[in-house]
Amino acid sequence: MTINLRDIIENADIAVALDWYKDDNDGYTQIGRLVHDLKYLYINNTQDPLFTYCVDQLATEFKKFIDQLENSIPNFRIVAISPVPSYNPKTAINPNGSTKIMYLVTERLGSIMDRKFSFNLAEKMTDKQAKTNPLQPEDIKARILPEADQNATILVIDDLFGNGNSANITLKAIKEKNPHVKLIFVTATKNKYGGLGHTVVGKLNSNMPKTADNGHQYFKIDFNYDNSDEHVNVFEDNAFFDAIKEMDTGALINFQVKRNKKGYWNISKINSIN
Numbered sequence: 364m365t366i367n368l369r370d371i372i373e374n375a376d377i378a379v380a381l382d383w384y385k386d387d388n389d390g391y392t393q394i395g396r397l398v399h400d401l402k403y404l405y406i407n408n409t410q411d412p413l414f415t416y417c418v419d420q421l422a423t424e425f426k427k428f429i430d431q432l433e434n435s436i437p438n439f440r441i442v443a444i445s446p447v448p449s450y451n452p453k454t455a456i457n458p459n460g461s462t463k464i465m466y467l468v469t470e471r472l473g474s475i476m477d478r479k480f481s482f483n484l485a486e487k488m489t490d491k492q493a494k495t496n497p498l499q500p501e502d503i504k505a506r507i508l509p510e511a512d513q514n515a516t517i518l519v520i521d522d523l524f525g526n527g528n529s530a531n532i533t534l535k536a537i538k539e540k541n542p543h544v545k546l547i548f549v550t551a552t553k554n555k556y557g558g559l560g561h562t563v564v565g566k567l568n569s570n571m572p573k574t575a576d577n578g579h580q581y582f583k584i585d586f587n588y589d590n591s592d593e594h595v596n597v598f599e600d601n602a603f604f605d606a607i608k609e610m611d612t613g614a615l616i617n618f619q620v621k622r623n624k625k626g627y628w629n630i631s632k633i634n635s636i637n
Contacts, residue, residue, distance in 0.1 A: 365428070366553050371527045374534040376516075376545045377432070380524050380553035381424055395552050397421045398522050401464045409462055418464070421551060422471040425520060428549060429476065441547065442515035443479040444469050447533050448487040448503060465522050472520070484508070484517070485533045497561070497589040498532050505536035514543045521550040526622075528589075561621065562634065563588055565595070567607065567614045572599075582607045584616060584630075595620055595628040603630055610636060 365379045372378035384395040391399055397417050405414035433439055446465035453460035466482060473480035485505045491498070508515070517537070521530060534546050565586030572580040581598040584607075597604055610616070619632040 368524065368527070368548065368550070368553070371531075372534065372548050373531055374538040374546055375519075375548040378530075378548040379428070380550045381428055382552055384523055384552040384554045392552070394421070394424055397424070398464075398552050402522065406462060406464065418467050418471055421522075422468050422475060424551065425468070425472050425549060426476055429518065432547075440516060441476070441478055441518045442512060443481055443484070444473050444476075444518045444520065445481045445484040445537075447519060447521040447529055448482075448485045450487045450490045452482065454482050465520060468522075469520060485519075485537055497528055500532055500535070503529075503532045503536045505533075505540040507540050508544065512544070513541055516545040516547060517541075518547045518549065521548075522552065524550040524553040561588060562617065562619050565616050565618065565620075567610050567612060567616065568594070570608070570610055570612045570614075572608070584618075586620070588620075593628060595630055597630060601630070603633055606633065 364382055366383065368378040368380060369375065382392045382394045384392065384398065386392050386395075397420055401414070401417045401421065405411050405417060408414060429441055433441070446463070446469045449461075449463040449466070451457070451460045452463040452466045454466060469480050469482070472478075483506060485503055487498075487502060488504055489498075489502045491502070507513075508517075519530070519534060519537070524530065530548055530550070534548060537544065537546060563586045565584040568583040568585055570582075572582055574580055575598070579598050579600070581596045582604070583594050583596055585592070585594045587593065597607055607616075615637040617634040617636070618630050619634065620628050620630055623629050
């Protein structure tokens with residue numbers, strides 16, 4: 364199956380995820396398992412044959428989708444492949460960088476499809492992580508493609524899609540430098556509910572609980588995310604309600620927050636309280 368991301372990703376002619384990261388039973392999908400194992404089991408043991416196997420399998424999943432596109436759309440052909448950029452990746456020109464899964468998948472996909480690939484079409488200029496600090500436009504730099512490719516169709520790939528911030532900034536940067544290219548965004552997987560969450564610092568609005576229209580009590584925590592004032596309500600059936608009840612008004616709380624399937628913020632973890 365594929366998940367259409369066109370309503371989330373701007374500047375892409377096509378934007379999809381190949382599958383969900385996890386299924387409805389909270390187990391990994393087939394592609395989700397490949398992504399998980401590469402990111403968390405084999406990343407520190409790249410000599411393990413299973414690491415190479417998973418890279419090959421993930422590249423093959425991308426190829427299957429691209430083959431379908433190229434066979435179904437007249438005069439459609441991917442010219443070059445680029446990953447959503449990571450900071451300080453290990454490449455031929457940067458051998459002391461860190462191993463990045465999607466750079467290896469990009470190289471392998473380029474090989475099995477006999478297409479060009481680029482690691483400098485878009486580059487990440489900061490080591491901050493999107494899940495803790497939202498990327499800003501200045502964090503991704505793109506370059507102008509050679510004249511022969513300025514009207515080309517470029518494939519940009521990723522492994523795990525959360526809220527789309529990194530992908531959107533990357534594609535916008537590429538498009539600003541190369542306004543006539545067609546961009547195809549394909550991520551291996553999408554997290555159904557926005558990924559692991561974002562680490563923020565919030566302030567307890569009051570240590571006196573408020574009462575909702577349905578009679579349930581809740582606490583309100585104010586925080587700022589992506590330069591926007593936000594808040595999260597913690598209701599009495601929440602696992603963190605009793606802990607928050609013991610805090611003082613104005614207490615600073617370092618926590619992880621993510622949106623649920625209805626679009627409301629939920630606390631997924633409390634890291635510390637000051």
